[in-house]
Each structure stands twice: as C-alpha cells, then as structure tokens.
Amino acid sequence: MSRDKKSPKNSSLDPHSSRQEPNPSLLKVFLVFIRYSSPALLILLTASALIVRLAMGHFTLWDLVLPAAVVAVQPFVEWLIHTFVLHFKPRTILGLKLDLHAARLHRAHHRAPWQLSLIFIPKLTGVIGLAIAAVGWYLVAPTPYLFATAMLSTLGMALTYEWIHYLTHTNYLPKTEFYRKRWRYHRLHHFKNEHYWLGVTSNLGDRVLGTFPKDPKNVAKSKTTRTLGVETPA
Helix, strand or coil: CCCCCCCCCCCCCCCCCHHHHCCCHHHHHHHHHHHCHHHHHHHHHHHHHHHHHHCCCCCHHHHHHHHHHHHHHHHHHHHHHHHHCCCCCCEEEEEEEEEHHHHHHHHHHHHHCCCHHCCCCCCHHHHHHHHHHHHHHHHHHCHHHHHHHHHHHHHHHHHHHHHHHHHHHHCCCCCCCHHHHHHHHHHHHHHHCCCCCCCCCCCHHHHHCCCCCCCCHHCCCCCCCCCCCCCCCC
C-alpha cells in the first residue's frame, strides 16, 4: 500500500494493469515482487529469523504449536486491522483532525488498485506492528527459544500476507483452488463492495464475523469501493 522508491522501471507488471502483460509467469511476478523494498526487507528479516532459530536449537512440541496458532489467528487479525485501521475514516477530536497514516495509504490503494507500489504494507505501519508483536511475544513466551519461534512465525505470516495480496493485484491467473478463492474474493472487495471479503490470506474471519455473503450476486455494488467513503484524496 505504500509508495516505494524502488519501484521497478520498464517492468511489464508496473504500475497499472493496462501495462501488464496477460497472464505472466509466477517467476516473473516474483522477480518483480522482490524488487520492492518492503517485501525484500520482509524476506531478509524472515530468513534471518529462521537462521537464528535454527542456530539456537532446543526444539520442542511448542515450536509446532506456536506457528499453528499464528496461522489460526491470522484471519481475525487481518479482519480487525482491515476494518478498524485500514478503513478508518478521518475524524475531528477536540479540534484535532485524526487520519491514520495506514488508512490514507489504503485509500490511495483503493483508488489505484493496479498500482503495485501502493500494495505493500506501509513501512511505518510494519515497524509499529512488528514492535507490538515483539513486546507481546516477549511478555508471554516462557523461553528465548519460543520467543524466537514466535517472531519467526509472525514474520513468515506477514510475508505470506504480502505475497498473496500482491499476487491478487497482478495479471497472474489462478492455477490452484486456494489462490483462485483468494483472487476472486479480494477482487470482489475492491470492485463489488468494500464492506465484505476483508480477508486476504483466508476468509475465515469474514465467515465468522459476518462479512462473507453466501452469494456475491446478491450483494449491492458499492459506490465507494474506490474512495472508501472519503471523497478528498489523502
């Protein structure tokens, strides 16, 4: 979702769909993906966390339980962040205008859904989120080994989110049932109604929390999918 100075030039995938080649290969979209600084940094951090965790050793059953727990709560984390942070509308409190940085960039992403440089997690948001996760895991992890496992799992999940979200905004066509669903529901969110299909890596949160209509055909087309109800550009 953030503007990225490392946006690749003269790429067949950048920055608008009209300039993307039809159905590029997965390798081609991946090579473009890693040229953006946000995902490149996430890949570096995740790889570093993996190396550190392997070097630490002392593995137990909890090193399997923690990643499973992260995967299980991710749909609800996505739903909460998407609903209350990314779709946050500017408001005035005690005479001061409040407009979240992540929300402004997300509105820009909705206005230009094919602009790849607007797709990724804003760096400021990523740093804040990672700091919160680190403090939270430090407070609950009983050992340094499980803290390292928890941070590795968190980084890995963030990278998974970044990749799937990016992929749905390219011309890469679904080849698997899993990705076909992610592709369809995320595009419905952008072009049908922004109040539904808030998940990216999974729509479990939508199903449980009531934002997953049984039949998309019965959902009214929203007039604010591009603006999120905020007419003035950020």
